[in-house]
Amino acid sequence: MALLQIAEPGESAAPHEHRLAVGIDLGTTNSLVATVRSGMSVVLNDASGRPLLPSVVAYAADGSVEVGYSAEARQSIDPRNTIVSVKRFMGRGRHDIAHIETLPYDFVDTEGMVKLKTIAGIRSPVEISAEILKTIRHRAEASLGGELTGAVITVPAYFDDAQRQATKDAARLAGLNVLRLLNEPTAAAIAYGLDNSVEGVYAVFDLGGGTFDISILRLSKGVFEVMATGGDSALGGDDFDHRVFCWIIEQAKLMPLSPHDARLLQMRAREAKEQLSQHGEAPITVKLGSGEYVDLLLTTEVFTEITRTLVQKTLAPCKKALRDAGLTVADVSGVVMVGGSTRMPQIQHAVAELFKQEPLNNLDPDKVVALGAATQANLLAGNRAIGDDWLLLDVNPLSLGLETMGGLVEKVIPRNSTIPVARAQDFTTFKDGQTAMAIHVVQGERELVTDCRSLARFELRGIPPMVAGAARIRVTFQVDADGLLSVTAREQTTGHQARIEVKPSYGLSDDEIAGMLKESFSHASDDAFRRALREAQVESQRLIEATQSALADAADLLSTLERAHIDAAVTKLQTVMIGDDRRAIDAAMQALSAATNEFAARRMNQSVQRALAGRNVDQLSL
Amino acid sequence: MTTFDLNFAEDYFTLFGLPREQALDLASLEKCFRAVQAKVHPDKHAHAGDSDRRLAMQWATRVNEAFQTLKSPGKRARYLLHLLGHDPQIESNTAMPVEFLMKQMELREAVMEARSAADEEALEAVRSSLLNEIKVEYQRLAELIDVTRDFTAAANLVRQLMFQEKLLNEIDDALEAVTA
Numbered sequence: 001m002a003l004l005q006i007a008e009p010g011e012s013a014a015p016h017e018h019r020l021a022v023g024i025d026l027g028t029t030n031s032l033v034a035t036v037r038s039g040m041s042v043v044l045n046d047a048s049g050r051p052l053l054p055s056v057v058a059y060a061a062d063g064s065v066e067v068g069y070s071a072e073a074r075q076s077i078d079p080r081n082t083i084v085s086v087k088r089f090m091g092r093g094r095h096d097i098a099h100i101e102t103l104p105y106d107f108v109d110t111e112g113m114v115k116l117k118t119i120a121g122i123r124s125p126v127e128i129s130a131e132i133l134k135t136i137r138h139r140a141e142a143s144l145g146g147e148l149t150g151a152v153i154t155v156p157a158y159f160d161d162a163q164r165q166a167t168k169d170a171a172r173l174a175g176l177n178v179l180r181l182l183n184e185p186t187a188a189a190i191a192y193g194l195d196n197s198v199e200g201v202y203a204v205f206d207l208g209g210g211t212f213d214i215s216i217l218r219l220s221k222g223v224f225e226v227m228a229t230g231g232d233s234a235l236g237g238d239d240f241d242h243r244v245f246c247w248i249i250e251q252a253k254l255m256p257l258s259p260h261d262a263r264l265l266q267m268r269a270r271e272a273k274e275q276l277s278q279h280g281e282a283p284i285t286v287k288l289g290s291g292e293y294v295d296l297l298l299t300t301e302v303f304t305e306i307t308r309t310l311v312q313k314t315l316a317p318c319k320k321a322l323r324d325a326g327l328t329v330a331d332v333s334g335v336v337m338v339g340g341s342t343r344m345p346q347i348q349h350a351v352a353e354l355f356k357q358e359p360l361n362n363l364d365p366d367k368v369v370a371l372g373a374a375t376q377a378n379l380l381a382g383n384r385a386i387g388d389d390w391l392l393l394d395v396n397p398l399s400l401g402l403e404t405m406g407g408l409v410e411k412v413i414p415r416n417s418t419i420p421v422a423r424a425q426d427f428t429t430f431k432d433g434q435t436a437m438a439i440h441v442v443q444g445e446r447e448l449v450t451d452c453r454s455l456a457r458f459e460l461r462g463i464p465p466m467v468a469g470a471a472r473i474r475v476t477f478q479v480d481a482d483g484l485l486s487v488t489a490r491e492q493t494t495g496h497q498a499r500i501e502v503k504p505s506y507g508l509s510d511d512e513i514a515g516m517l518k519e520s521f522s523h524a525s526d527d528a529f530r531r532a533l534r535e536a537q538v539e540s541q542r543l544i545e546a547t548q549s550a551l552a553d554a555a556d557l558l559s560t561l562e563r564a565h566i567d568a569a570v571t572k573l574q575t576v577m578i579g580d581d582r583r584a585i586d587a588a589m590q591a592l593s594a595a596t597n598e599f600a601a602r603r604m605n606q607s608v609q610r611a612l613a614g615r616n617v618d619q620l621s622l
Numbered sequence: 623m624t625t626f627d628l629n630f631a632e633d634y635f636t637l638f639g640l641p642r643e644q645a646l647d648l649a650s651l652e653k654c655f656r657a658v659q660a661k662v663h664p665d666k667h668a669h670a671g672d673s674d675r676r677l678a679m680q681w682a683t684r685v686n687e688a689f690q691t692l693k694s695p696g697k698r699a700r701y702l703l704h705l706l707g708h709d710p711q712i713e714s715n716t717a718m719p720v721e722f723l724m725k726q727m728e729l730r731e732a733v734m735e736a737r738s739a740a741d742e743e744a745l746e747a748v749r750s751s752l753l754n755e756i757k758v759e760y761q762r763l764a765e766l767i768d769v770t771r772d773f774t775a776a777a778n779l780v781r782q783l784m785f786q787e788k789l790l791n792e793i794d795d796a797l798e799a800v801t802a
Contacts, residue, residue: 179668223656316801323794382669391660420664420683480679481664546671593672600673604681607661612639612654
C-alpha cells in the first residue's frame with residue numbers, strides 16, 4: 001500500500017515543482033525559444049517542426065496580424081505592411097536608422113522612438129516586437145503544456161539603455177514575466193562553456209542580422225565573467241545584403257524602384273549572399289514589376305570587394321574590447337562564432353587572422369544564444385539541479401554620465417564595469433542663489449553631450465539658496481543586473497531628493513504600456529482583470545514560499561517577537577490571497593515584505609560570513 | 623535605502639577576509655570575491671522575496687565595488703593609504719619631480735605625434751613600454767607600503783602613477799581613434 005506523504009509544517013508541499021521557464025532569442029532576422037527539459041537545453045519547434053520563427057510581422061486591413069513564415073511570404077506582395085528586421089528600430093529615432101530612405105515603410109515623425117503607419121494603424125517597434133514575442137509565448141505554452149513562470153530574453157550586448165528598455169516593454173506587452181535581460185554573447189558563452197566545460201579566456205564574436213557584438217569572457221569553474229564587451233548595434237547581415245542590393249542597382253542601371261521591386265531585390269540580394277557561403281558564385285535573375293529584367297552573376301571576388309569595409313568594421317571593436325579587458329590576442333584560448341552572419345567565409349578569415357587561430361564553429365550559430373538563455377532562465381526560475389550552480393558576472397557596455405557646464409559629459413560609470421554597479425558623484429551650483437538643477441543623463445563614450453545618447457532629463461528642485469559652489473548635490477547612478485539604470489539626485493545639506501527610473505526619452509512610460517495593454521484586452525476586460533489577480537496570487541504564493549524556506553533555514557536569527565510578527569504577516573497574506581481583492585493582496589504582500597526586511601539583511605550577512613569563515617582561502621569552492 | 627548593520631560597513635579587505643596589504647595575492651582575492659558574490663548575487667535570489675532581492679542588488683553592487691578597488695594596484699594603494707590615514711591628496715597636492723614631468727611631457731608628445739600620423743604600431747610600442755614601467759612601480763609601491771611603511775613616499779608614488787594611468791587612457795583613446 002502506498003503511504004500518503006505529509007509535508008513538515010512550514011515547508012512547501014511541493015518544493016521541487018518544475019517551473020516553466022524559457023530563453024528567448026529575439027533576433028533581427030529570426031527568433032527562437034528554448035527550454036531546459038530533463039537537464040538538457042532544447043529549442044522548441046513550431047507545429048511543423050521548424051525551430052526558427054522569422055522575425056516578420058504582417059498587418060492586414062481587417063486588423064489581423066501574421067507572424068513568421070506566413071508573414072515572410074507576404075513581404076514582396078505587401079512590403080509596406082510587412083515589417084522585417086524591426087529590431088533595428090527598437091529604441092531608435094528616425095535619424096538613427098541607416099538607409100531609411102530605401103525602406104518601404106511609412107514612418108511617422110514622432111518624438112523619441114520611430115513609429116510605423118500600417119494598414120492596421122500606427123504601430124511602435126515595441127508593439128511589433130510584442131507580436132513576435134506573443135507568437136513565441138504561445139508556441140512555448142503549447143509545447144510545455146502550461147503557463148510560463150518567466151522568460152530570459154536576450155539582447156545584443158552593445159544595446160544601450162533605450163534599446164534594452166524597449167525590449168523589456170515589448171515582453172511585458174506580450175504578457176511575459178522577464179526574469180532577466182541577458183546579453184547575447186554571454187548567453188552563447190554559457191551554452192558553449194557548459195557544453196564543453198572549458199576554462200580560460202574566450203572571445204565571443206556575434207554577428208547577427210542587424211547587430212554586432214564582441215565579448216571577452218573568462219570562463220572558470222562555475223563562473224562566467226565578462227571582462228569587456230564592444231560592438232556596433234547597427235551592423236549586421238542586413239548591411240551585407242544592402243551592399244549587394246546597391247551593386248545590383250548599379251550594375252543593372254535600374255531606375256528608381258517601387259517598394260515592391262525594392263523588397264524583391266533585397267530578398268534576392270540576401271539569397272545571393274547566402275549562396276556565396278557555399279559556392280563561388282551566385283546568379284541573380286529577377287523580373288521586376290516595371291518589366292525590367294535583371295540577370296547578373298555575383299562572384300566571391302566581387303562580394304569580398306564590396307563588403308570589405310563592413311568586415312573591417314567588426315575588427316576595431318574586437319581590438320578595443322581586448323584593450324579594455326587588459327589582454328592581448330595571445331591570452332585568448334578560443335573564439336566562439338555566433339549569429340548566422342558568421343557563416344560568411346570573409347568573416348571567418350578576418351577573425352582567424354586577427355585572433356591568430358581558427359574560430360570555433362561547433363555549435364549551431366543560430367541556436368546557441370537561445371540555448372544559453374534557456375539555461376539561465378531555468379536557474380533563475382529556481383529549477384536548480386546539482387552541478388547547476390554557476391554564476392554569471394556581466395558588464396555594462398557603454399559609459400553613463402551627466403551633462404555639465406558647456407555641454408560636456410562627466411562620466412559617472414565607465415563602460416565595462418561589472419554589474420550591478422552604483423557610483424555617486426558630487427556636483428554643485430553654478431550661480432548664487434540657484435534653487436534648481438537640471439540633470440541630464442547620457443550614455444556613450446564621446447566628450448560632447450551632442451555626440452552621446454540622451455537617456456533622461458529631470459530636475460532637482462528645492463535646493464536652499466546658497467552662494468555658487470556651496471551646495472553639494474550627490475547624483476547616484478545604479479545599474480541593475482539587467483543593465484538598466486536608475487538615477488537619484490540628493491542635496492546633501494537638506495536631504496532633498498529627486499529620483500528617476502531612466503526611461504522617458506526613448507522608452508515607453510508606464511501609462512503608455514498600460515494603454516496598450518488595455519487596448520489589446522479591450523474585448524476581454526475580464527481577462528485582463530483575472531490575469532492581474534492571478535499574477536498577484538502567484539506572486540503571493542512565491543513570497544510565502546520564499547519566507548517559509550528562509551524561516552526553515554535560519555529561524556535562529558530571529559527573536560520570538562520578531563518571529564511572531566513575520567508569522568502574523570504570512571497568515572494575513574494567506575487569508576487575503578484566496579479572495580479576489582487585488583489591493584488587499586498587494587497591501588498584505590507589502591506588509592510581509594516590510595516585516596522580513598531586517599531578517600533578510602541578517603541572513604545575507606550570515607551567508608557572506610559563512611562563505612569565508614573558518615576556511616582557508618585555498619579550500620574555497622563555489 | 624535601508625540601514626545596514628556593521629557587516630556592510632566593513633572595509634573592503636575585511637569584507638573579503640584578506641590582510642590589509644598592497645602586495646595582495648590576486649588569486650586569493652578572486653576566490654574570495656567569487657565565493658561572496660556567489661552568495662549575494664541577484665541571480666541567486668531571483669526567486670526570493672522583495673527585501674531579499676533589493677538587498678542582493680545592494681550587496682552585489684558593494685562586492686563588485688570592493689573587488690574592482692582591490693584588484694587594481696593603483697586603486698588599491700589609494701584606498702589602503704586612505705585607510706591608514708595617509709590620504710594621497712590626489713586633487714590638492716600636485717607637486718612632482720621635474721625629471722618625472724619632463725619624461726611625461728616627452729611621452730605625451732610622442733603619443734600625439736603617433737596619433738596624428740595614425741601610427742598604430744608606434745602607439746602600441748609606447749603603450750607596452752609604459753605598461754612595463756608601471757608594473758615595476760607597482761612593485762616598489764608594495765614595498766613602500768608593506769615593508770618599509772614609508773607612507774609619504776608611497777603617496778608621492780601614487781600621485782605619479784595617476785599621471786601615468788591617465789596617459790595610458792590617452793593612448794587607448796588614440797588607438798581607438800586610429801583603428802576606427
